[in-house]
Amino acid sequence: MTQTTTRWLFGDQLGPHFLDAPDQRVVIIESRAVFRRKAFHRAKAHLVLSAMRHRAVELGDRCQYVVADTYAEGLAQVDGPLSVCGPTSHAADEFVRSMDRVTVAEPRGFASDRDQFRRWADGRGQKRLLMEDFYRDARRRLDVLMDGDEPVGGRWNLDADNREPPPASGVLDVAEPWWPAEDEIDQQVRADLDAMEQDGMKFVGRDGPRRFAATRDEALHVLRGFLEGRLAQFGPYEDAMLSGDPWMAHSLLSAPLNLGLLDPMEVVHRVEKAHAAGDVPLQSAEGFIRQLIGWRDYVWHLYWYLPRDYRSRNHLAARRKLPAWFAELDADAVEAACLKDVLAGVRDHGWVHHIPRLMVLGSYALQRGWSPAEVLDWFHRCFVDGYDWVMLANVIGMSQFADGGVMATKPYTSGGAYVNRMSDYCGGCRYSPKIRVGEKACPFTAGYWWFLSRNSERLQGNFRLAQPLKGLQRLADLDAVIDQEDRRGSTAP
Known part of the structure; x- marks a missing residue:
């Protein structure tokens, strides 16, 4: 009888698109050694642990949640074959590929795959690997903000329109971001982090209140609030800074995106739809989409393409x-x-x-x-x-x-x-x-x-x-x- 393969989810692979089936069995391992190796920001440790534990609760009996000192010790508590989507670091990728019982699938959570980037980069010859060239290629390939073979509005990049200084009033007229509400999981995370610090583990920064989405439902609320009350002003003022207003018209989606709670293309399509409906000017829609399928994908692929001594x-x-x-x-x-x-x-x-x-x-x-x-x-x-x-x-x-x-x-x-x-x-x-x-x-x-x-x-x-x-x-x-x-x-x- 063939054993069922369990999907191993890392803490940045928490969205539904990291599963192959709605009923797939899952293991999530909370490794304390991760926090011993580096003095992470306390709010970051809180967010990651909160997101992992919330996901485990959502998955219910299908999820085996293991707390261990190291990943290796955690895996010793898991039976049978495992599969995992390609991890997001060199060290984690080497670790999962060193184990015979782990099958490594292609990475997910990005708009372009590595083969597509490699073909594009290798085809450049001695030319520079400019993000702008990659972004235009991605726009064509993914058919994003395109009017046939040409960009919507006739220009690929509206960055020149998105360099306004902050308003003279010192206040940007946008809706306040949607903030998540902490729950008993967050309370337990904070208590556990307190205990880790008492045991000598080092963190930096302050913890709380949690400002970033830790669940997919929260991430969708943040996305909706951004589209309806903030994105229109994002473009012109994306390069501006205001004292006392760290958020301005920014999306606050980078953290949930990098936790895997949202797929970038679902965000892109929502932004496209808002622009097509006349709710968002092109300069804001294009500027934000460029950050997702341009810059975010670009730095991801450079991480794997550049030599390891980079x-x-x-x-x-x-x-x-x-x-x-x-x-x-x-x-x-x-x-x-x-x-x-x-x-x-x-x-x-x-x-x-x-x-x-x-x-x-x-x-x-x-x-x-x-x-x-x-x-x-x-x-x-x-x-x-x-x-x-x-x-x-x-x-x-x-x-x-x-x-x-x-x-x-x-x-x-x-x-x-x-x-x-x-x-x-x-x-x-x-x-x-x-x-x-x-x-x-x-x-x-x-x-x-x-x-x-x-x-x-x-x-x-x-x-x-x-x-x-x-x-x-x-x-x-x-x-x-x-x-x-x-x-x-x-x-x-």
Whole structure:
């Protein structure tokens, strides 16, 4: 008699699309060793455990839920053959493939499969693997926002329309996000995490209230609220920042998507439908869809396509260690308004949107010359939507330029003028974005020129930096800037 194969679900494979049949038997293993290896954000640990336990309750008697020290110990409690959808990390993938009784199916939860990406990438020859080219290919292949062979509206990318600074009022007129309500499962998770900390396990950040969906039903509520009350304003203001409003018009769907609670294509089709009904302008629909079938899929596939030594690249020879105030999310130690508010958002929620990640946190780390590997690890641990596949290319390539230009055509950093234009932070800050030397010198403005000075030889030949590098030679106070920032180093600004 043939034994029934049980589907093993990892904690980021929790949606119905990870099962082959509605009545399929399931095992979920809660491994405590995962939290011992890294000091994760407490809210992230809470979200993942809450999502896993909620899923087990939904599956009922069909699910064997195992709490063990390690996955290997947990599997020892499970009988018979297992199948699993391709995991989302190199380490987990190697682990499941090392076991004879585990059958590994193709990964799920993405809009394109690996063979499709490989054919596209291999066909590029010596050309750059630009996200924009991949995105257009995906639009055609998936028939998303297409009018025959042409993009709806005649333009592939409406990013130029989506760079509005925040409203002068300091308030974005959108509906408040739909918030999940915690239940007895969340209470037990919090108690278990308290016990782990008492046993010496380390976490960072604050836990609660839970802001991100832990069940598919909650994720669908968040999606519905976004479509009806927030998406229309998402496009124009997706790059803007407002103090005191970390959410703005963003979807808050990255965490449930990365837990596997939603399939990206179901979200894409809902956005398309909202645009077709006239409820959402094209610039917002296209901008959000580009994040899903463009950027999200792109970084997922690069994770598997790029060589395994990609994570150790350090083109700019940045080797300074993360300072304790940053590593421990000590926003109270910071006076620079933008960095203080953004770091507090990470501390309190384990989340800020993509511009604070890139142009505040990542930019500051790049300017200070912090180790890309340490910055990568920090982003992975401290964000509720952070997984190895999410952060590898985003941090090593896009944020820290440690790959020398594989991912981005220039380092993404700027002086305080960018933050001043795209936020309301600078008006009440003790520093001035226009000053680079002295007590009021903006750490981003001074840090930008300090960064260029330290790396001018490595960045020579980058056409997008030709003008700034020329400007560097004309700074009469460059020596003073260098001396000031050398002394500031990694102290909290």
